[in-house]
Amino acid sequence: MASIAHTGTLPRAAEFRTCPDTGLKVDLAAEKLIRWNAVVAVVFLAIGGFFGLLVALTRWPAVHLLPAEWFYLALTAHGADVLLFWIIFFEIAILYFASAILLSCRLATPRLAWLGFWLMLAGALLANVAVLQGESSVMFTSYVPMQAAPHFYLGLILFAVGTLVAVAVFFGTLVIAKDEGTYEGSVPLVTFGAIAAAIIAVFTITSGAIILIPTFLWSVGLISHIDPVIYKVVWWGMGHSSQQINVCAHVAVWYAIAAMVLGAKPLSEKVSRFAFLMYILFLQIAAAHHLLVEPGISSEWKIFNTSYALYLAVLGSLIHGLSVPGAIEAAQRRRGYTKGVFEWLRKAPWGNPAFAGMFLSLVMFGFIGGISGVVLGSEQINLIMHNTMYVPGHFHGTVVAGTTLAFMAITYLVVPLVFRREIMFKKLAQWQPYVFGLGVAGISLFMMGAGTLGVSRRHWDITFSDAPVAFDYPGTAFLMMGLNGVFGVLAALGGLMYVVVVVGSVFFGERRTEEKARAEPLLPQGGAEAVASYGSEGTLKLPGTITLVTIFFVAFVLYYFVNWKFLSEVWPLS
Amino acid sequence: MAIHPPEKRIWWNEPLEKSEVTWITIAFIWGLVMFFTMVFWHFTGEQNLSNEAYRIHPETFAERTEAMVDQYTVREEGETGLPVVHPPPGSDVYMLARLWEWWPILELEEGKNYRLHLSSMDWQHGFSLQPENINIQVHPGYELVLTLTPEGIGEYGVVCNEYCGIGHHQMVGKIHVVAAK
Numbered sequence: 043m044a045s046i047a048h049t050g051t052l053p054r055a056a057e058f059r060t061c062p063d064t065g066l067k068v069d070l071a072a073e074k075l076i077r078w079n080a081v082v083a084v085v086f087l088a089i090g091g092f093f094g095l096l097v098a099l100t101r102w103p104a105v106h107l108l109p110a111e112w113f114y115l116a117l118t119a120h121g122a123d124v125l126l127f128w129i130i131f132f133e134i135a136i137l138y139f140a141s142a143i144l145l146s147c148r149l150a151t152p153r154l155a156w157l158g159f160w161l162m163l164a165g166a167l168l169a170n171v172a173v174l175q176g177e178s179s180v181m182f183t184s185y186v187p188m189q190a191a192p193h194f195y196l197g198l199i200l201f202a203v204g205t206l207v208a209v210a211v212f213f214g215t216l217v218i219a220k221d222e223g224t225y226e227g228s229v230p231l232v233t234f235g236a237i238a239a240a241i242i243a244v245f246t247i248t249s250g251a252i253i254l255i256p257t258f259l260w261s262v263g264l265i266s267h268i269d270p271v272i273y274k275v276v277w278w279g280m281g282h283s284s285q286q287i288n289v290c291a292h293v294a295v296w297y298a299i300a301a302m303v304l305g306a307k308p309l310s311e312k313v314s315r316f317a318f319l320m321y322i323l324f325l326q327i328a329a330a331h332h333l334l335v336e337p338g339i340s341s342e343w344k345i346f347n348t349s350y351a352l353y354l355a356v357l358g359s360l361i362h363g364l365s366v367p368g369a370i371e372a373a374q375r376r377r378g379y380t381k382g383v384f385e386w387l388r389k390a391p392w393g394n395p396a397f398a399g400m401f402l403s404l405v406m407f408g409f410i411g412g413i414s415g416v417v418l419g420s421e422q423i424n425l426i427m428h429n430t431m432y433v434p435g436h437f438h439g440t441v442v443a444g445t446t447l448a449f450m451a452i453t454y455l456v457v458p459l460v461f462r463r464e465i466m467f468k469k470l471a472q473w474q475p476y477v478f479g480l481g482v483a484g485i486s487l488f489m490m491g492a493g494t495l496g497v498s499r500r501h502w503d504i505t506f507s508d509a510p511v512a513f514d515y516p517g518t519a520f521l522m523m524g525l526n527g528v529f530g531v532l533a534a535l536g537g538l539m540y541v542v543v544v545v546g547s548v549f550f551g552e553r554r555t556e557e558k559a560r561a562e563p564l565l566p567q568g569g570a571e572a573v574a575s576y577g578s579e580g581t582l583k584l585p586g587t588i589t590l591v592t593i594f595f596v597a598f599v600l601y602y603f604v605n606w607k608f609l610s611e612v613w614p615l616s
Numbered sequence: 617m618a619i620h621p622p623e624k625r626i627w628w629n630e631p632l633e634k635s636e637v638t639w640i641t642i643a644f645i646w647g648l649v650m651f652f653t654m655v656f657w658h659f660t661g662e663q664n665l666s667n668e669a670y671r672i673h674p675e676t677f678a679e680r681t682e683a684m685v686d687q688y689t690v691r692e693e694g695e696t697g698l699p700v701v702h703p704p705p706g707s708d709v710y711m712l713a714r715l716w717e718w719w720p721i722l723e724l725e726e727g728k729n730y731r732l733h734l735s736s737m738d739w740q741h742g743f744s745l746q747p748e749n750i751n752i753q754v755h756p757g758y759e760l761v762l763t764l765t766p767e768g769i770g771e772y773g774v775v776c777n778e779y780c781g782i783g784h785h786q787m788v789g790k791i792h793v794v795a796a797k
Binding site: 064111144181187226227228231269301306308309310311314338345349357360361364369416421425426428496499501503504508509510512515584587591595598599610612616 | 627630636639643667693695696734746749750751754755756758759763767775777778779780784785787
């Protein structure tokens with residue numbers, strides 16, 4: 043270790059405890075920040091989820107709950123609260139966990155981290171106030187020239203600045219850990235994934251600043267005009283790239299849960315890290331996904347960007363799609379579940395909500411969110427899907443079934459390990475990922491179904507009862523929207539179960555003392571050793587994972603070409 | 617484990633598992649296939665969005681649309697008396713989007729080509745032709761010109777599928793497709 047001549051203030055004397063479950067040194071300041079970020083995240087999930095339920099009940103034709111102005115208000119609030127505030131607060135908690143805790147290091151400048159936290163919270167509250175006042179029902183995307191109240195943009199800017207501060211604290215912590223030699227060799231894979239997320243976050247937040255600051259100035263009258271196409275190009279540099287932060291974060295969470303619950307080890311560090319690297323290099327250009335049917339942008343630009351160069355970021359996801367279940371299968375086989383192709387999967391800990399949520403997230407992200415995303419993002423196919431219900435169908439498959447479910451799953455480990463409380467209502471917790479997962483699968487699939495029948499997204503009345511000329515969507519489309527409503531209620535129920543379990547456990551749960559942790563260990567004892575030494579060529583047989591991946595690939599190819607067939611049947615245009 | 621540093625410091629030299637190499641190869645090739653499918657469709661497919669677009673003042677676009685309406689209106693339709701326009705096949709036809717209507721109604725002949733011009737007078741709108749399910753974004757200040765060939769006689773709805781404020785759900789237009797003369 044190189045000796046460093048310190049100038050200026052001395053490093054903070056951090057207080058640590060030793061985690062009885064993992065043996066990691068835990069910086070108490072980092073732990074407190076993780077707790078607060080996670081708690082605030084769950085509060086925004088509850089608020090945003092409630093608005094989501096109102097949206098689902100309004101779009102259920104037989105219920106049609108809210109009047110038009112309230113519907114658009116609720117939809118704006120739903121997008122901002124869950125897509126931005128819930129997910130990013132939770133991601134900041136993950137960043138602090140993956141740096142300070144996993145590297146057994148003190149957190150860099152906790153004071154700055156708190157500044158970031160309060161900026162984010164102030165921004166999120168300000169944006170919510172603006173939306174609830176009713177003058178900012180511009181949707182989460184706030185496309186110009188439609189204008190929101192200035193404090194709506196200001197709220198988002200404050201939130202972004204706070205996030206940037208938190209990301210800086212994360213990078214600072216990595217530097218300290220390296221400097222003080224708190225770990226040996228390379229950072230853990232989960233930390234590597236978090237680094238990928240943080241790098242993308244810097245790009246994302248910069249894009250957001252570049253477009254939201256002028257838009258704010260425009261809303262107070264200091265700038266006269268913002269070009270609507272340029273706005274979309276830059277805004278989606280934030281809007282879509284931020285989804286790639288989510289992908290990195292939830293893939294890191296998959297690896298973390300597989301490791302913590304089953305002692306699973308990556309099949310190959312090289313391959314998994316390479317896949318994260320593909321995310322860093324290529325995911326950002328996905329702003330194009332939102333610009334495929336816009337005027338004034340060339341097809342060459344669209345094809346190159348929408349495909350992440352040559353689908354190289356999709357390649358990253360496909361790699362994780364094999365290496366995550368592969369790691370689980372390998373770990374299970376090492377423990378003796380070697381019968382047949384699928385004993386390892388049948389005998390997996392399905393009663394553990396952390397594992398169940400993680401595996402459902404993995405499967406649904408791939409089959410629903412992933413495949414539909416690639417199809418939707420094909421330049422020409424986008425013509426038959428743009429701005430239909432297919433779009434929210436797709437991203438509820440990625441962001442809700444993928445990211446949100448993965449984050450919920452890891453909460454069942456975070457509460458005992460970081461909050462040091464026992465999970466309350468164990469039965470409710472066991473069922474939670476299944477109820478929520480089924481609800482979200484339903485929402486995604488039925489929204490996609492409605493979209494292929496042409497139903498518009500962000501639309502209050504698909505009967506067009508007030509329109510000057512009549513038009514009717516097919517009856518099946520109404521059925522799809524009704525089913526979407528039913529499954530929306532189910533997902534809301536799953537979300538409520540999560541909030542009840544988490545809030546109950548965090549505030550009223552039994553304290554998890556060191557004695558208790560030793561008596562009832564949360565993580566598998568000896569699991570890590572059991573799988574500690576493979577990865578070299580030829581030692582591994584993973585028939586179950588190969589079968590799953592084959593089924594996935596066949597579904598992907600078939601669904602992809604079916605949609606080209608659908609496209610070929612509409613009016614020729616050029 | 618994934619939450620610990622790699623146990624071998626030189627992890628990047630570990631040999632790869634064969635199944636992983638095979639999957640990476642297949643996935644990479646599949647990416648190439650999907651990439652070139654989009655390129656290929658530009659040469660062989662019949663549904664490609666035009667790259668022809670211009671910056672335009674909303675007033676200019678409105679004037680051109682009004683000129684077409686003045687020349688080719690055949691009747692009126694709907695509660696608000698929307699003009700129905702039957703322009704000659706092969707000609708330039710205009711549909712403008714504004715809060716909250718598509719104007720005017722077009723009557724096109726089946727199997728004929730038209731140069732359709734789309735632009736918005738105010739905010740962004742979404743041209744969503746139903747039940748064909750062709751969806752194109754419409755911006756103020758930009759004029760998109762595409763060549764369209766209607767197929768199938770009947771009435772088609774033009775829904776707005778970009779949120780455009782409180783009257784968004786009232787914004788429905790129409791295209792009639794009639795037999796070629």
